[in-house]
Amino acid sequence: MKIKKLTIYTSKVKRQLQFYRDELNFQVRDYDETSFELLTGYSILRFEYRENAKPYHIAFHIPDNQEEEALRWIENERSALPNNNQKIIDFSNWGAKSVYFYDEDKNIMELISRRDFSKPKSAIFSADSIVGVAEIGLATVNIQEKFKKMQTECGLVKFDGDLERFCAVGEASGLIITINKNEKVWFPTGDKAFSADFILEFEYDQTGYSMSFKEDQLEISKK
Template structure:
């Protein structure tokens, strides 16, 4: 599955533009008085203004499999990298053959950079934001995880991620290139354990050659 675009909410477009264009150095694709979009690898990251306070999401970007340390330094030089466990900020997801780290954006969204080593997308060049492959995860908070995953399968043909997990309150659907992180509303997100909340979200994705939209 390829995530082509996620559209989220922000209550501060100016600060959002500053964070993603100045700090993360993402290219602005389009900008209006109420919406801004950034081009990130094969994906688009879009934010629409809302007066609703503190919309909160979790999403992740895929980076080359050999660039975790360099990408970590790139972020740590600019903003705080969130602790994953006492003494480390890099998560070793051995069951996924992946390493990741997390940070907050201006909206206190939990943003993740993850390297899936099974993708074999190493690069010999020094890390820059242009090396980001695209959006590879979006958190999907729901009331009933099992029923939501069933709907994703029947409507979109999505399968449970072969590496798991598949639990009553937390499941992952898709593949290494793109994942829906389906969690029960109120369950804590890694690494802060901030309870998942549901805010307006639109995801444009491609699965088995078909482009579809998920609107939450």
């Protein structure tokens, strides 16, 4: 599953633009007072203004074995978010290591390094090292309903978890992290999970799809 474009919402367009463009040095396009787009490897992350936007959980792929370089990079601007005092978090069952940080909306942003996914092009880590969008969190009251729709309309499969509290849907190249917002909080901060609206454009099994998540309802169409 390859995530091509993810659209999310922010109440702080200007501040988010400054953070990603001016502090982290991401490449930006199509920016105005109400929106902008980040170029994140093979993906685009689009921010659009919404007055009452809710926070998200989003992950970026980074090159294999560059989690230490990524940690130093993000901590030039702000502290990484630890788990049990560890700022590089090992997901051995996924063959991955992650670094987390907050952006200006308190979105929980993750830099995930998987083994044998993308070899580094440079020993120096920067925003240009980002490989693509890896994950989007989907907080709902009914995981089973959402999974069944994704499975029926896209053929997506369960990567890990269950259908009660947590279910990672897709494959290592791209995941929808589906959780029951009434029973689970976001890792590693323990922040409350909200049903934050998004639009996701992705490719799976050589087919393009558009997925809209709005007010805890999921709509999927082929592109």
